[in-house]
Amino acid sequence: MTKPLKKAVLPVAGLGTRFLPATKAMPKEMLPVVDKPLIQYAIDEARAAGIEEFCLITGRGKDSLIDYFDVAFELEVTLRERNKKDCLEALAPSSIEAGSLAAVRQQEPLGLGHAIWCARSFIGDDPFAIILPDDLVRADRPCIGQLIEAYNQTGGSVVAVEEVPREHTNRYGVLNPGKDDGKMVEIRGLVEKPKPEDAPSNLSIIGRYVLTADVMKHLSKLEKGAGGEVQLTDAMAKMVGEIPFHGLRYEGRRFDCGNKIGFLEAQIAFALDRPDLADDVRGFLKNYTGAV
């Protein structure tokens, strides 16, 4: 029996430079897709997969993310007085049970591996999920839930993977694949951001992971890798052979909301999913696409 997975770490310390000036005074994870901030999508996905405890790895200028999950006392009183039930309902997912949200400051931007290592006290010996809120996944079943299912089957670590164009391997952690049944791929090795000509495959990790706490012992060495940063991929590579380790071709579609095109596409895709917006969006898209 595997230990139940109840914890998620959400790294949110990044500067969001690709969205300046929007992110000058606001965390990029607060940027909305339609009407919900990216961080809310990440929490909703985790909750839908049974996760109950959350740890945000923040940095300077990111405190509004913690405020976001606090009680908005005056606002809620006013809405109640005015009997605005729909607004109160819209607010509900942004409240988190007392004691279920922890936040740790990553004082220096030393890499994703270092950010995860900052959560070591929160994790202890427990298995945990990692959700990178920039990677927004639209799926019938929550992507992180699909990984948890695979973790329950294999008893080891699992990362979400997809095939990317070969010329993009230098943006991702890339698998050296072993046995592959078309869905689950055994991981023989992992390389962070290899050049296309050096990449062992084009199967790349997207921002969803389920890891056993063993990864912390490798992270604690704080060895620098690609880009001079402490890389999560390098620490995971050291787990190969120690525990079962697989890539899961998840069902769903990822939008890279860390870049402008991915973010804009996500707006359209998520708006088209909304019964209250879909017809209008379809209508104006027709106008624009007809005109260009």
Ligand code: G1P
């Ligand atoms: C990080 C990881 C990389 C992973 C990617 C997924 O890179 O280091 O292995 O493939 O997230 O989005 P970043 O996007 O932070 O450069």
